[in-house]
Amino acid sequence: METKSSQKSELKKPCVNCGSELLYAPGTTSLKCEYCDHTEAILISENGFEELELKGYLSEMGSQSHSEEIMMLHCKNCGANQHIEEHYKSFHCIYCSMPLIVEDAYKDEWITPGAVLPFQFDQKEAHAIFKKWVNSLWFAPNKLKKASLDPEKTKGLYAPYWTFDAQLYADYIGQRGQYYYVTRTVGSGKNRRTVTERRTRWYPASGHISGFVDDTLEKASKQRTGVIPSKIARWDLNLLQAFDSSFLSGFITEKYTISLKNGHLESQKEAYRIATRWAKRDIGGDTQTISTLDMKLSEETFKHVLLPVYISAYTFKNKRYNFFVNGQSGVISGQRPYSFWKIFFLVVGILSIIAFILFLADKGQA
Ligand SMILES: [Zn+2]
Ligand SMILES: [Zn+2]
Numbered sequence: 001m002e003t004k005s006s007q008k009s010e011l012k013k014p015c016v017n018c019g020s021e022l023l024y025a026p027g028t029t030s031l032k033c034e035y036c037d038h039t040e041a042i043l044i045s046e047n048g049f050e051e052l053e054l055k056g057y058l059s060e061m062g063s064q065s066h067s068e069e070i071m072m073l074h075c076k077n078c079g080a081n082q083h084i085e086e087h088y089k090s091f092h093c094i095y096c097s098m099p100l101i102v103e104d105a106y107k108d109e110w111i112t113p114g115a116v117l118p119f120q121f122d123q124k125e126a127h128a129i130f131k132k133w134v135n136s137l138w139f140a141p142n143k144l145k146k147a148s149l150d151p152e153k154t155k156g157l158y159a160p161y162w163t164f165d166a167q168l169y170a171d172y173i174g175q176r177g178q179y180y181y182v183t184r185t186v187g188s189g190k191n192r193r194t195v196t197e198r199r200t201r202w203y204p205a206s207g208h209i210s211g212f213v214d215d216t217l218e219k220a221s222k223q224r225t226g227v228i229p230s231k232i233a234r235w236d237l238n239l240l241q242a243f244d245s246s247f248l249s250g251f252i253t254e255k256y257t258i259s260l261k262n263g264h265l266e267s268q269k270e271a272y273r274i275a276t277r278w279a280k281r282d283i284g285g286d287t288q289t290i291s292t293l294d295m296k297l298s299e300e301t302f303k304h305v306l307l308p309v310y311i312s313a314y315t316f317k318n319k320r321y322n323f324f325v326n327g328q329s330g331v332i333s334g335q336r337p338y339s340f341w342k343i344f345f346l347v348v349g350i351l352s353i354i355a356f357i358l359f360l361a362d363k364g365q366a
Pocket of ligand 2: 080
């Protein structure tokens with residue numbers, strides 16, 4: 001029996017009016033034709049999305065259902081793996097703006113995303129956020145302001161993440177600390193005074209905790225150039241949609257380069273941190289220590305999810321800079337160059353004002 005899903009993610013939906021490709025319209029659940037504005041609703045699965053059982057995938061990746069083939073382009077400059085859409089004739093790496101050759105695309109297999117968080121606003125709006133940000137920067141070179149005016153440099157990327165759910169159980173042994181205060185006298189003679197000091201009394205503590213760990217988010221991209229800053233890597237996962245490739249139409253999708261196995265290892269570390277927090281809360285008191293924590297996870301499931309980010313990469317004086325805008329919340333973060341001359345003239349200006357004030361003060365005294 002054929003268990004492998006043979007669905008193709010690149011089933012293009014042509015416009016019924018004019019035949020051109022329909023693209024996902026951000027903030028909606030529809031596809032839209034760029035040319036004649038014809039729209040078509042994306043059929044959202046009523047069943048929501050399913051969490052996949054982790055065990056089978058960890059032991060036998062690829063030979064499972066829920067995997068499929070997609071067209072990928074590999075950037076030789078920075079190593080990013082990008083899924084290309086057919087309508088891109090010329091194409092630049094989203095991270096490092098290196099030109100990529102569409103003929104170099106190859107077929108690759110991936111675990112089909114379980115869910116996607118669709119873009120909530122379009123590229124024009126993302127670009128307006130960039131522009132506002134750049135114009136608010138102090139000491140930015142004028143050329144930067146010009147460079148950032150090119151909207152073609154701002155692209156929407158669906159970044160790959162793993163999320164994990166599990167039932168957590170742990171036994172712990174530790175200590176509960178209770179604060180108490182003592183006052184004592186210090187110094188001598190005139191400097192004699194009383195001070196209050198905090199001390200801790202420790203009591204043994206042990207116990208058992210359990211709970212459900214929901215949606216531990218682990219990045220699935222190894223990308224080292226243009227890493228998405230943690231400041232903007234926060235999404236409301238309650239708004240995830242069951243995966244439908246229609247949501248990707250018109251955007252770039254990055255394939256995970258951190259394996260499910262390694263993502264899972266990271267999620268276990270995160271689960272351990274969560275268990276530590278829970279155990280400390282369980283111990284109570286003013287402060288806590290934990291000497292042993294024996295943690296078990298069961299009923300582990302995972303999802304491959306795609307999360308929206310707008311990225312703009314550009315080179316300025318041989319140095320590369322990236323801007324990022326969260327495609328759901330609009331939060332922006334970016335690296336920026338400083339203009340040497342703007343800072344130089346400001347410093348010269350301030351120094352001359354100080355010199356002038358000193359000169360006046362000097363004259364007034366004479
Ligand atoms: Zn059309
Ligand atoms: Zn690249």
